[in-house]
Amino acid sequence: MGTGIVATAGAAMPGLHTAATYVWALDAALLAFLVAAALRRWTWTTVRAQLADPVMAQFWGAPPMALMTVGTGALLLGKDWIGLPAALAVDWTLWTIGTVLGLATSVLVPLRMIGSGERAFAGWLMPVVPPMVSAASGALLAQHLPEGSSRQAMVLGCYALFGVSLFATMVIVPQIWQRLVQHGLGAASTVPTLWIVLGPLGQSITAANLLSGVHVVPGQTAFGVLYGTITWGFALLWVALAAAVTVRTARRGLPFALTWWSFVFPLGTLVTGTSALAAQVPSAMFSGVAVVLYGALVVAWATVAVRTVFQR
Structure with missing residues (x-):
């Protein structure tokens, strides 16, 4: 996911298309390796044990997002190397698998939490974000469908997936805020998870504006820009809050963990969402912020990747 988003976000950055394609190739190779390793180690008993754990269960949202991120990269970047037909085949396959798995996590993991008595943390968003990724990725695939009922069905289906994730997020975020107010931040190693809140926010901005580019119903463009700009403002507020908390925690000690x-x-x-807004509304503000955020993204990825490899 992390490596893949560096590639797909870079596809919209001027002059970075080739470099982003190499990052996508690295991500595709990592995905193939990790899937092979997981299939060798996972058993039904292991899966059930992870789903039974109230913390580990949340991170089952990651695999479907990883699949779809690589698929989107194939369509945006990989087509230069493997050709458009092959890129579409890869993307459709990974999007379909990722969407099915994402819908499953959106139902099964929240169902697991009912009556558990667990306190909400930002990781609770992980299982419900995949449908929003499906909506954004599906918008790109819809552009390659013939005009007519099939394209319309795809776009409307993506809006439905958008709704699945959006309203689930609206239920969960207030619980996260309530826990922060009443119980504080918790262990330092969990502080990075506060940034997860940006996931559904940024991805929804991306989805709304990519879907608006596939015109099948009136008012799509206006919805994408208005919803996107309003949500973008709140996302920047959350960046400020999460950054302040992260810096304050780092001064006291922020031990490395995979939560980084x-x-x-x-x-x-948020980078892809800002770039999508810039494409709809040519604005130096959106374009400039997208470049700044992408620079921060690359620094964050490089830092976390190095720490993962050498200091895990």
């Missing part, structure tokens, strides 16, 4: 990857993918979705 929470700095990467969510920020990347």
Whole structure:
């Protein structure tokens, strides 16, 4: 996810298309390796044990997003190397698998939490973000469908997926804020997960504006820009809050953990969302902020990747 979003976000950055394509190739190779390793180690008993754990269960939202991020990269970047037909085949396959898995996590994991008595943390958003990724990725695929009922059905289906994730997010975020107010931040290693809140925000901005580019119903463009700009404002507020908390915690000690990857993918979705807004409304503000955020994304990815490899 983290490496893939660096590639897909870079596709919209001037002069970075080739470099982003190499990052996508690295991400595709990592995905193939990790899938092979997971299939060798996972058993039904292991899966059930992870789903039974109230913390580990949340991160089952990551695999479907990883699949779809690589698929989107194939369509945006990989087509230069493997050709458009092959890129479409890869993207459709990964999008379909990712969407099915994402809908499953959106139902099964929240169902698991009912009556558990667990306190909400930002990781609760992980299982419900995949449908929003499906909506954004599906908008790109819809552009390659013939005009008519099939394209319309795809776009409307993506809006439905948009709704699945959006309203689930609206239920969960207030619980996260309530926990922060009443119980504080918790362990320092969990502080990076605050950045996960940017995931559904940034991805929804991206989805709304990519869908507005596939005209099948009136008012799509206006919805994308208005919704996107309003949500973008709140996302920047959350960046300020999360950054302040992260800096304050780092001064006291922020030990490395794999939760540091929470700095990467969510920020990347804000980059893609800002770039999507810039494409709809030519604005130096959106374009400039997108470049600044992308620079921060690359720094975050490089830092976390190095720490993962050498200091895990």
